[in-house]
Amino acid sequence: MRKLKNSELDRLSVEDFKGVKKTPIIIVLDNIRSLNNIGSVFRTSDAFLIEKIYLCGITATPPHKDIHKTALGSTDAVAWEYVENTIDLVEKLKKDNIKIVSIEQAENATMLNDFTPKQQTTYALVFGNEVKGVAQNIVTNSDVVLEIPQFGTKHSLNISVSCGVVIWDLFSKLSALKN
Numbered sequence: 001m002r003k004l005k006n007s008e009l010d011r012l013s014v015e016d017f018k019g020v021k022k023t024p025i026i027i028v029l030d031n032i033r034s035l036n037n038i039g040s041v042f043r044t045s046d047a048f049l050i051e052k053i054y055l056c057g058i059t060a061t062p063p064h065k066d067i068h069k070t071a072l073g074s075t076d077a078v079a080w081e082y083v084e085n086t087i088d089l090v091e092k093l094k095k096d097n098i099k100i101v102s103i104e105q106a107e108n109a110t111m112l113n114d115f116t117p118k119q120q121t122t123y124a125l126v127f128g129n130e131v132k133g134v135a136q137n138i139v140t141n142s143d144v145v146l147e148i149p150q151f152g153t154k155h156s157l158n159i160s161v162s163c164g165v166v167i168w169d170l171f172s173k174l175s176a177l178k179n
C-alpha cells in the first residue's frame with residue numbers, strides 16, 4: 001500500500017461543495033466555548049456534506065484564527081449562521097418540520113446504536129457546552145435525545161469527538177437507506 005497524495009483524493013472545490021446535494025443533517029452548537037472544537041465541527045461537517053451549522057449563544061463565529069486552525073478552510077465551504085438564542089432556533093426549525101435531536105445523557109434517551117433515521121427527514125443535531133451540555137430547555141423541546149454509549153470511567157466525550165461519532169453514524173445509516 002501507498003499513502004495517497006492530496007492531489008489524488010478527488011475532493012470537491014468550495015464552489016462544487018456549495019452546489020452538491022447535502023446530507024439532511026444540520027448542526028446546532030449550543031454555547032460552545034472552545035474555538036478549536038468549533039473548527040473541528042466545521043471540518044467534520046465538510047467531510048460529510050452537512051447542510052448547515054448554527055452557532056448559538058456564546059459560540060464564536062468565523063473568521064477567527066483559532067477556529068481556522070482546526071477548520072482548515074471548511075468555514076468557506078459549509079453554510080453557517082449565528083443565532084443568539086438556541087431555543088428560538090429550535091422552535092423555528094421545528095416549524096420547518098426539522099427533527100430536533102439533542103446529543104445528551106438524559107432519562108429515556110435512545111442509544112445512538114439503536115436509533116434509525118428516517119428517509120426524507122432532516123435532523124438538527126444539538127451539541128452542548130463542554131461543561132453543562134445541552135441546555136435543559138433544548139432537551140425538553142427535542143423530538144429525540146440520543147446518547148453515545150460509553151464503557152470507560154469518564155462521563156462524556158469532547159464535543160468535537162461526539163459530533164464526529166454521531167455524524168458518521170447517521171451518515172452511514174442514511175447512506176444505507178439509499179441503497
